[in-house]
Amino acid sequence: MLYFILRRLLYLVPVWVGISLVAFLLTNLTPGDPARLALQRELGRQPTTEETAAAREQMGLNDPAPVRYVNWLGDALTGDLGTSYRTGTPVLESLAERFPNTLQIAGIGLLLAIVIAIPLGVLAAVYRQGAVDHFSRIFALLGASMPSYWIAYLLILLFSVRLGVLPVAGSQTWQHAVMPALTLGIGGSASLMRLTRSETLETLNQDYIRTARAKGLRSPAVLTRHALRNTMIPISTVLGMRFAGMLGGAVIVETIFSWPGIGKLMVDAIFDRDYPMIQGFVLFMGTAFLLINLVVDLGYGLIDPRIRLARS
Amino acid sequence: MIQTTSSAPLAGAILSGSDERLGDAWRPKRFTALRAVFQDRSAVLGLAILVLVTLVAVFARFIAPYDPAALDPTANLAPPSSEHWLGTDNLGRDLFSRLVYGSRWTLGAASLAAAGIVLLGVTIGMLAGYFGGIIDDLLMRLVDVLLAFPSIVLALAIVGMLGPSLTNVLIGMVAVWWVDYARVVRGLTLRVVQNDYVLSAHCCGCGHRRMVLHHVLPNVIPSVIVLATLELGSLMLAISGLSFLGLGAQPPTPEWGTMLNDGRLFFLNAPQLMMYPGIAITLVVLGCNLLGDGLRDALDPRY
Numbered sequence: 049m050l051y052f053i054l055r056r057l058l059y060l061v062p063v064w065v066g067i068s069l070v071a072f073l074l075t076n077l078t079p080g081d082p083a084r085l086a087l088q089r090e091l092g093r094q095p096t097t098e099e100t101a102a103a104r105e106q107m108g109l110n111d112p113a114p115v116r117y118v119n120w121l122g123d124a125l126t127g128d129l130g131t132s133y134r135t136g137t138p139v140l141e142s143l144a145e146r147f148p149n150t151l152q153i154a155g156i157g158l159l160l161a162i163v164i165a166i167p168l169g170v171l172a173a174v175y176r177q178g179a180v181d182h183f184s185r186i187f188a189l190l191g192a193s194m195p196s197y198w199i200a201y202l203l204i205l206l207f208s209v210r211l212g213v214l215p216v217a218g219s220q221t222w223q224h225a226v227m228p229a230l231t232l233g234i235g236g237s238a239s240l241m242r243l244t245r246s247e248t249l250e251t252l253n254q255d256y257i258r259t260a261r262a263k264g265l266r267s268p269a270v271l272t273r274h275a276l277r278n279t280m281i282p283i284s285t286v287l288g289m290r291f292a293g294m295l296g297g298a299v300i301v302e303t304i305f306s307w308p309g310i311g312k313l314m315v316d317a318i319f320d321r322d323y324p325m326i327q328g329f330v331l332f333m334g335t336a337f338l339l340i341n342l343v344v345d346l347g348y349g350l351i352d353p354r355i356r357l358a359r360s
Numbered sequence: 361m362i363q364t365t366s367s368a369p370l371a372g373a374i375l376s377g378s379d380e381r382l383g384d385a386w387r388p389k390r391f392t393a394l395r396a397v398f399q400d401r402s403a404v405l406g407l408a409i410l411v412l413v414t415l416v417a418v419f420a421r422f423i424a425p426y427d428p429a430a431l432d433p434t435a436n437l438a439p440p441s442s443e444h445w446l447g448t449d450n451l452g453r454d455l456f457s458r459l460v461y462g463s464r465w466t467l468g469a470a471s472l473a474a475a476g477i478v479l480l481g482v483t484i485g486m487l488a489g490y491f492g493g494i495i496d497d498l499l500m501r502l503v504d505v506l507l508a509f510p511s512i513v514l515a516l517a518i519v520g521m522l523g524p525s526l527t528n529v530l531i532g533m534v535a536v537w538w539v540d541y542a543r544v545v546r547g548l549t550l551r552v553v554q555n556d557y558v559l560s561a562h563c564c565g566c567g568h569r570r571m572v573l574h575h576v577l578p579n580v581i582p583s584v585i586v587l588a589t590l591e592l593g594s595l596m597l598a599i600s601g602l603s604f605l606g607l608g609a610q611p612p613t614p615e616w617g618t619m620l621n622d623g624r625l626f627f628l629n630a631p632q633l634m635m636y637p638g639i640a641i642t643l644v645v646l647g648c649n650l651l652g653d654g655l656r657d658a659l660d661p662r663y
């Protein structure tokens with residue numbers, strides 16, 4: 049197991065360097081001179097050529113790109129992702145402050161997706177071609193086809209306008225988290241359910257299930273003790289990807305519900321042309337996803353010895 | 361050239377499939393597969409939806425009763441009536457006409473993005489798979505890095521840096537979404553180049569370009585078509601999502617995501633402004649998903 053963990057950790061290094069390169073190169077996409085833009089914001093007027101040249105020198109923009117990358121990487125590794133153009137606060141601080149809010153709705157969303165998708169998927173597989181299977185198919189198709197922002201507005205229409213039980217936007221109480229999480233959960237449950245169904249179907253066709261039935265075990269025991277455990281292995285990896293997807297999808301949902309997470313921070317940064325914030329967001333999210341994948345892989349290795357013993 | 365008329369099942373099946381499955385996969389069964397698609401009622405429904413919406417987009421000028429940008433200040437936020445079938449928006453523009461013209465933007469943007477993605481993904485995947493070695497290593501490391509992000513995050517950052525516009529959204533999408541195709545196509549290419557006919561073509565003095573274009577590409581295309589159909593829906597959702605955030609098509613463009621965004625402020629008084637564009641997007645994405653599922657089932661009957 050130790051060997052497996054070490055190998056997995058080593059693999060992280062090149063990918064993280066790649067992620068940092070992507071984040072670094074992104075700034076080269078900005079139209080115009082970053083020094084000039086920063087000065088313009090600071091002074092509130094067009095800077096002179098001399099002022100811009102001095103700022104370029106001070107910001108190290110005259111160095112060759114590899115030097116700038118190494119300097120930037122050094123700063124990033126020590127927790128300095130620059131300061132936001134908009135608020136003047138350190139980028140990492142803003143991201144770290146908002147991240148728990150995003151984790152909260154994505155976490156509840158994932159939980160909702162599991163609660164909806166896994167029982168429905170298993171039932172659809174067990175009663176294949178039955179009523180539950182047909183319902184699950186329609187649910188999955190609609191869930192995968194409806195835009196999340198539209199689901200969000202349908203939820204607002206139902207829960208806030210018609211029934212008046214949930215607040216529309218904000219983050220003061222726990223009720224505020226319900227609709228953002230539900231929006232993420234509905235979108236995530238559609239594909240999760242189809243996967244649960246197909247995996248369960250595949251497991252139920254295995255020889256060891258026939259053996260279990262042949263030795264006289266009743267259906268519920270076969271299902272829970274033999275089939276479900278094996279079905280859960282592939283599903284657990286997909287859960288990690290779903291969670292990462294929900295963190296990404298939170299951008300739209302947070303904007304609709306004015307939920308103060310990092311997705312909303314990012315959208316605000318885009319409209320304010322807050323380039324250090326956008327760059328910091330990419331590095332931060334890239335790192336977060338890498339860590340989520342690491343946890344999932346390690347967990348996967350823990351459940352399934354075949355994975356940790358494979359030496360490919 | 362019998363191989364060029366054969367059809368491969370979904371790439372995933374090939375990548376994970378056993379050798380017997382692969383042996384099956386290269387038989388010329390495209391027509392059987394097509395027949396299977398046409399026997400699948402939901403796939404036919406999906407195809408019908410897509411054909412219908414494409415026709416609407418092409419003949420928008422003859423279908424829409426009004427100019428999508430024509431203002432009618434006397435009929436702001438009018439409810440549906442015989443004059444305005446689906447009502448009007450806050451500036452008095454006819455909602456039905458805007459939806460009809462919007463199909464051009466939504467379908468057109470998704471198709472353009474898909475074309476760019478397929479072109480880039482197939483080229484990179486074939487290069488990596490065909491030449492192998494250091495080219496393969498470098499390209500696949502790039503794929504690993506891009507796969508470390510959920511696609512929408514990186515696309516969003518690229519749009520953020522370039523500035524909001526539909527063109528930049530398309531650039532962002534193509535720059536990020538090609539990785540799936542590159543991986544699948546690389547895997548398929550690796551399988552194809554092991555075939556005897558590739559060796560024999562090589563022995564006959566066939567050059568790299570001819571080999572890739574005449575022997576590898578035709579074997580890769582069927583799987584790419586399935587993948588593209590399956591992904592067209594999610595592409596459409598992503599593009600209209602970015603437009604909804606105000607980062608893609610800008611008002612007064614009648615793109616469906618932009619229309620939903622425009623309708624946000626009025627959705628309490630005039631919920632139709634959000635309802636109909638939402639239904640339109642859902643319907644088209646549903647069409648893509650139904651057809652994609654049908655194609656996959658026909659070519660890969662495991663599920």
